[in-house]
Amino acid sequence: MATSSDRTQRGGGAAAPGPLAGIRVADCSTVLAGPYCTMLLADLGAEVVKVEPPEGDATRTWGPPWVGDEAAGTRTAAYFLSVNRNKRSIRLDLKCEQGREVLRRLLRTSDVFVENFRIGGLERLGFDDAALQVLNPDLVHLAISGFGPDGPDARKPGYDFVVQALGGLMSITGDTDADGGRPTKVGVAITDVVTGLFGAVSILAGLVGRGRTGASDGPRGQRIDVSLLESTLAVLVNQAQNAFVTGEAPGRLGNAHPNLVPYETFATADGELAVAVGSERQWPRLCEAVGRPELVADGRFATNGDRVDNRADLRPILAGRFAQRPTTEWLAVLDAAEIPCGPINDIAAAFASPQAQARAMTVDVEHPVLGAVRQVGLPFSFSATPVSIRTAPPLLGEHTAEILAELGYDAAAVRALADEGVT
Numbered sequence: 001m002a003t004s005s006d007r008t009q010r011g012g013g014a015a016a017p018g019p020l021a022g023i024r025v026a027d028c029s030t031v032l033a034g035p036y037c038t039m040l041l042a043d044l045g046a047e048v049v050k051v052e053p054p055e056g057d058a059t060r061t062w063g064p065p066w067v068g069d070e071a072a073g074t075r076t077a078a079y080f081l082s083v084n085r086n087k088r089s090i091r092l093d094l095k096c097e098q099g100r101e102v103l104r105r106l107l108r109t110s111d112v113f114v115e116n117f118r119i120g121g122l123e124r125l126g127f128d129d130a131a132l133q134v135l136n137p138d139l140v141h142l143a144i145s146g147f148g149p150d151g152p153d154a155r156k157p158g159y160d161f162v163v164q165a166l167g168g169l170m171s172i173t174g175d176t177d178a179d180g181g182r183p184t185k186v187g188v189a190i191t192d193v194v195t196g197l198f199g200a201v202s203i204l205a206g207l208v209g210r211g212r213t214g215a216s217d218g219p220r221g222q223r224i225d226v227s228l229l230e231s232t233l234a235v236l237v238n239q240a241q242n243a244f245v246t247g248e249a250p251g252r253l254g255n256a257h258p259n260l261v262p263y264e265t266f267a268t269a270d271g272e273l274a275v276a277v278g279s280e281r282q283w284p285r286l287c288e289a290v291g292r293p294e295l296v297a298d299g300r301f302a303t304n305g306d307r308v309d310n311r312a313d314l315r316p317i318l319a320g321r322f323a324q325r326p327t328t329e330w331l332a333v334l335d336a337a338e339i340p341c342g343p344i345n346d347i348a349a350a351f352a353s354p355q356a357q358a359r360a361m362t363v364d365v366e367h368p369v370l371g372a373v374r375q376v377g378l379p380f381s382f383s384a385t386p387v388s389i390r391t392a393p394p395l396l397g398e399h400t401a402e403i404l405a406e407l408g409y410d411a412a413a414v415r416a417l418a419d420e421g422v423t
Contacts, residue, residue, distance in 0.1 A: 018045020019385040023207065025049065026106045027087065028094075028115040030057045032160070032189055033228065034144050035083040036196030038114050041203065042086030043378055043387050049106060049403055050087040053094070054421070056396040057084070067370050074369045076393075084393035085365060085375060090404070091397030091423050094125055098422045103127070105407040107135050112203055116144040119155050129223055139221040140206035142199050148227040158228045160189040167191070167232035168249075172239055175254045183252070195231040202226060261307035261314060262286070265344065266322040273327050275318075276340040280304065289337040290321040351376075367392035397423065 023046040027038040035050075035057070042048040050057075059080040067081060068074035090106075093099040107113055113132070115122060122128065122143075132141055143149065146158015164170045164185050175181025202224045210220040233240070239250050242258060250258055255274070257263035263276045277286055280303065287295045295301055295317070300310040307314055322330060327343055334341040345353065351362050361377035370392070378387050400423045404414045417423045 017385060018043075018387050019382055020044040020046040021385075023047065023112065024110045025112040025114060026103070026110040027051060028103075028113070028117070029144060030116065031059055032083060032192035033195040033199065034114050034116045034142075035059075036193055037142070037144075037199035037203070038087065039083050039085060040196065040200045041112070043389065044380075045385070045387065046112070048087040049110075049399075050084065050089045050394065051092050051094075051103065051106070052089055052396055054091060056091070059083075060396065067373065076370065081373060081393045082376070086388075086390050087394055088391075088399035088403060089394035089397055090400045092400075093422050096420075096422055098417060098420065100126060102404065102407065102409075102417070102422070104135055106403075107132065107139060109407070110136065111138070111140060111207065113139055113141045114144070114199070114203070115142070118157065119145055119149055132223075133221070137221055138210060140203055140210060141221065141223045142203055142206075143223060143225050144195060144199060145225070145227045147229045149225055153229075160191040160228065161185055163191045163228040163232050167229055168236060168240075169232055172236075172250050172252055174252045176252050179254060181252055181254065190235075191228050191232045194235050195226055195228050198231050198234070199224075199226045256311070259308065260304060261311045262318055264315075266319055268322050268327040268330055269324060270326040272344050273322070273330055274342050274344060275322075275334065278340065282339055283307075285337045286334075286339050289333050289339060290318060292317065292321060363389055365389055365392045368395060368398070 020041060023041070025038055025041055025046050025048045027034065027048050028051045029035055029038065030052075038046075038048045038050070057080060060077055062079040063075075063077035065078045066075050067078060068076050090102075092102055094103060107127075117125075129141075132139055145154070146163065147153040147156055164173075165183070169191070170183040170185055173186060174184035206222055206224055209222070238259065242250055255265040260276075260278060263278065265272050265274050275286070277283055283301075283304075284293075284296045287293050295314075299306070301307045301314055325333075331341060331343060343349075350356060356362070359377070361379075363375045363377045364372040365375050367373045373392055375389065375392075378389065380387060400418075401414050404417065404423070405411075409417070414423075
């Protein structure tokens with residue numbers, strides 16, 4: 001397992017800055033989509049200032065599981081730790097004018113502003129688009145919402161689970177009706193995660209666009225809207241296109257693929273494995289590997305299209321073969337035949353796999369009160385501007401005093417804001 005010092009970067013010297021070094025992000029988002037977005041930016045080298053309400057980001061209390069001790073006041077939910085590394089935290093009450101003034105100062109010095117206030121909430125605090133443009137005309141502002149800033153559902157609260165349902169994702173996830181299946185959510189809050197990803201991509205595009213706009217052309221910043229609903233609809237990709245082409249809504253196929261066969265899981269003598277035949281070149285090799293070479297000449301299975309049409313005939317044949325030998329034997333046979341395959345790992349096994357370990361996908365980072373905290377490693381690497389895990393997820397308000405000092409508050413003003421409950 002890599003340590004935080006081992007995993008400071010992938011492919012470069014320790015002193016090399018990340019690709020987003022010098023970019024400051026003011027992060028007023030909470031829960032998952034926004035914090036995941038800003039963690040990605042932080043991992044890429046940006047300075048992220050996490051602005052938390054007096055009670056803190058809600059996910060600090062989304063446990064169990066917990067890390068730390070409740071009696072000592074160090075207990076933190078694993079959920080919070082998952083998406084808040086590489087950030088500094090300032091505790092700030094935006095309901096009072098002094099708190100809003102702190103945010104104004106922060107936004108004047110920031111390149112990016114990320115928030116997920118309910119529609120109208122930011123405006124009520126005095127930070128509408130016009131006010132932000134006056135504060136900082138170069139600011140790239142990402143607004144994350146459940147359903148977008150307009151339309152009949154704009155003011156509804158957005159939650160991953162609900163949007164997975166109404167966005168169509170749940171309808172294609174789970175076992176078939178014939179197998180007694182019901183619509184099922186994805187096992188991770190995928191709507192929030194992809195919204196965070198789309199948000200990060202959009203911010204990067206906004207920063208590039210800002211750099212290409214001359215000062216004489218007017219404000220270089222802009223507002224970007226990303227919603228849970230639109231992100232969920234966007235990731236339906238081929239399933240959505242299938243529906244557009246056929247005029248029919250796709251149904252649930254369990255672990256099978258709507259457009260490729262065989263591309264699913266099979267029970268073995270002692271477990272299960274995933275098999276993915278993604279090209280016509282692989283099909284004859286699979287037939288040979290499972291001891292049924294005659295299937296290649298069977299007209300029902302000649303092409304992938306034929307196999308899709310006749311999956312009900314093909315699956316029992318393959319299932320019967322896979323059931324005869326244990327998983328490890330099949331993995332060896334299929335690997336030798338260059339057939340994409342894999343065991344069905346649980347999460348612990350997935351991170352413990354030799355390949356995940358070789359790519360340092362688990363990292364221990366030192367927390368100021370919790371000690372070593374294990375984190376998911378970085379999913380990207382850069383040869384010249386290495387990405388890094390520099391700091392653990394922060395304590396609530398851990399960096400308030402130093403951030404205020406950077407914004408021009410002297411020691412007496414910092415103490416006054418704390419005494420008045422602003423910070």
